[in-house]
Amino acid sequence: MADGLPLPHDRGHLLWTMEDGPSRKLLSSFDRWSTALVGDDDISEPFFQGDGIVKASIIARQDGIIVGCAMVDYVLQVWAPSLSISWKAGDGKRVSKDDLIATLSGPSVAVLSMERTLLNILGHLSGIATWTKQWSAVAPKQIACTRKTVWGMLDKWAVHMGGGLTHRLTKHDAVMMKENDFATMKGHGDTNEQRIVAYINDIDPIEIHGFLEIEVRTQKEAMLAAMAWSQKGETEIPFVIMLDNFSPEACKEVSEQLEEQGVRHTIILEASGGITFETLETWRECGLDVISTSALNRGVSPLDISMLVEDH
Numbered sequence: 001m002a003d004g005l006p007l008p009h010d011r012g013h014l015l016w017t018m019e020d021g022p023s024r025k026l027l028s029s030f031d032r033w034s035t036a037l038v039g040d041d042d043i044s045e046p047f048f049q050g051d052g053i054v055k056a057s058i059i060a061r062q063d064g065i066i067v068g069c070a071m072v073d074y075v076l077q078v079w080a081p082s083l084s085i086s087w088k089a090g091d092g093k094r095v096s097k098d099d100l101i102a103t104l105s106g107p108s109v110a111v112l113s114m115e116r117t118l119l120n121i122l123g124h125l126s127g128i129a130t131w132t133k134q135w136s137a138v139a140p141k142q143i144a145c146t147r148k149t150v151w152g153m154l155d156k157w158a159v160h161m162g163g164g165l166t167h168r169l170t171k172h173d174a175v176m177m178k179e180n181d182f183a184t185m186k187g188h189g190d191t192n193e194q195r196i197v198a199y200i201n202d203i204d205p206i207e208i209h210g211f212l213e214i215e216v217r218t219q220k221e222a223m224l225a226a227m228a229w230s231q232k233g234e235t236e237i238p239f240v241i242m243l244d245n246f247s248p249e250a251c252k253e254v255s256e257q258l259e260e261q262g263v264r265h266t267i268i269l270e271a272s273g274g275i276t277f278e279t280l281e282t283w284r285e286c287g288l289d290v291i292s293t294s295a296l297n298r299g300v301s302p303l304d305i306s307m308l309v310e311d312h
Helices: 024-040 069-079 108-138 153-161 179-183 194-203 220-231 248-260 277-284
Strands: 053-061 082-086 098-105 175-177 212-216 238-246 268-272 290-292 305-309
Touching: 024 108, 024 153, 069 082, 069 108, 098 108, 098 212, 098 268, 108 277, 108 305, 175 179, 179 194, 194 212, 194 220, 194 268, 212 220, 220 238, 220 248, 248 268, 248 277, 277 290, 277 305
Parallel strands: 175 212, 212 238, 238 268, 268 290
Antiparallel strands: 053 098, 053 305, 082 098
């Protein structure tokens, strides 16, 4: 890791802490997504009361990490205040197959109407957290998700709970210049290399909020970006070079070249593209600070969780 430079990709504390639970930012996401989820299930008004009180058990059907309890509490508070829930496993807790996660009680119509929404929340987020934990066990404090998400900031919360890095929570958390950004820079050179150098030369670090990240596609672009940044002198703004679709061997070569030029300590080196869990060990050992992938949260199987109503 670049000496003395904290990873700006670790922003999960802005969503959740064990001491305080969900932040206002995360609660706002709960509100947006819960409204969409219950609306899509044709629920248009809250369940305040009803007859036929029943009790249901929410059960894990496989081992995993539970995430989504705080959101379920929020959904019930807003949309089904007639229901009460008692948690046996909270956010971030490991469960084993057949463990009781929670008991839910209240009017039968509310229980049955809310069943699928609650299980979707717990299954989706717990699946991401469980899968992320496997990645972070191989590359601790190194593996990060991207802004390619299914459920937006909720996905990033689940990644955080699984031990992964959230990267940017929103586009405004950093200045990130990618291929399409440089393609729009008319008058700053005819090649991507020229535009990268021109952009870095022109930018004032004081104007950057969060951190600066530059996407590069070749080793030459990476070295030009690093050398241009080194001319800025001492700055507290983290500078990230993201190696897009590089091989592990090429990443290692870039890291070694930066060391030889004496600028490695000023750079946070990230790679993204073509990274799989099966090859993660190789990526972990090729001189990178951050390994980012959408595989942490996209296409992930939900944790198998079911609800059973007690038969009276």
